[in-house]
Amino acid sequence: MPENREDDQQLIDRFGGHGINRDNAAHFRGRLERRLLMSRCGDCGRWQHPSRPMCPDCWSWNMTPEEVSGRGTIHLLMELHQGPPAEGVDYRDGHPVVTVELEEQPALRFTSTVTADFPDDDLEIGAPVELEWIDRDGTPMPVFRTRSA
């Protein structure tokens, strides 16, 4: 992709708080199309997150963003009772933050929240989830909804 400074600046402005850089820009571009992209090695096939320019397993530089299924299980879970202000986030009852282990590869994980109607009974480590997209401040955001195992 040729460099497009105006386009890059728009992307940076949109995801300013997310630690966006040259190496993970494709992941954030994917979010604008509601596709969850993660970096995958074209030589050994291993996934890597967060995105880095070289494969740590085989030292290949042939890393390409590919879409993941978004299916997985809750591996880590916390409920925030305070935190930075964000649209649609209410800390009074605890804002859930889940780290989901994706089915693509052991220990390949993505951290986000869950949908507003996520059943309390399903919110536990080991629970099966799948990807859903919401909007926050007009920008698509990947979150998780419950699914039957």
Added chain:
Amino acid sequence: MTTRNPMKDQVAIVGLGSTGFTRDGDRSPLAMALAAATEAIRDAGLTAADIDGVVATSEPGADGPEVIAAALGITEATHHTKPTPVAMFSLLDAARAVFTGAADHVLVVTPVVMGPWNSRRAADDPWRRGTRSSILPIPEDAGKAAAYAAWASRYIHEYGASKDPFARIAINSRTNAAHNPLAAIATPLSFGAYDAARMIRDPLNIYDMDLPVDGADAFVLTTAERARALPHHPVLIHAATSGIVGKNDEDQLVGLHRTGQHVVVEQLRRHSDLWIDDIDLFYPYEGFTIITLAWFENCGFCPPGGAESFLREHWNDDAQRIEIDGRIPVNTHGGSLSEGATRGTGHVREAVHQLRGTAGPRQVEGAQAALVTPGGFFFNPQGAVLRRA
């Protein structure tokens, strides 16, 4: 993975200085650093003219070694670095400078500064508003500090643990802080108060997390040989290390069964003649209580998941504190949960005070060796065995 430890017992900690810690600070980071530094240099029986190495941590809002050197009136220095905060990065750097001959008397200055991101009082302070943090301003960030709550939930899930061992870590620190004039909070904590505490990041409540504070510690290090001529009984760095696993992004860590803590413990065991049966004092970091449970388990006091029963069995109910085998106290100064978030420098300072016999009302009689384990799971686990010369 090396078994070589040529630095064993060759470097001594000979000077200590501390401002004490407060949640109501009104001094500049430089003023705090200089107060601790001058105290440490005087405590070592030295003057600014003797200091030829300056190590100052890269704490957000604090000053670098060049500013410290200028402000202290140091003549010239041949070692000047700015390591990441968390105690052993600076102390190891200083020790290696002494051992290699880069400098003879190295000053280590480790200020901690409350920032707008961790303290409402700091956010209201016009002198601090410009200070930046690397913590992302989005809620769904399992990076940095928040990850400890996430992994605490995993620990509870994997081992069926209750919050009881977490409470004991918090209560132990408060109990021990009662006799530490440097502590930010020294009032006792009860199990009832712990259970009723405000949740911050469930499963961790406000007592599971260390206190943002203002203050500074400082240390002076020199060779074991030079130390013999200085005022205090020398305390030697017997073994010290940091350690990480390669896959250490907070939410990508493979599991609690293999963290930087394991790397630290294995390296210390290769390098140290002394281990947990030989020590008199234990200083596991408790920036978050989950970290401490892991240090107990990973150092081998108990098996993985065994901290709950271990802490119950080694609890002195009258004193409301941990005493391993009725003998080894834990975080005798009150740790980061009471003294404040010193990033482990308080743990090292207290261990040195105990080993040289200057711990005042907290003194453990005849203490010869201490195990100090600052840092958490991801990018900063560290450890040291310190012994009285």
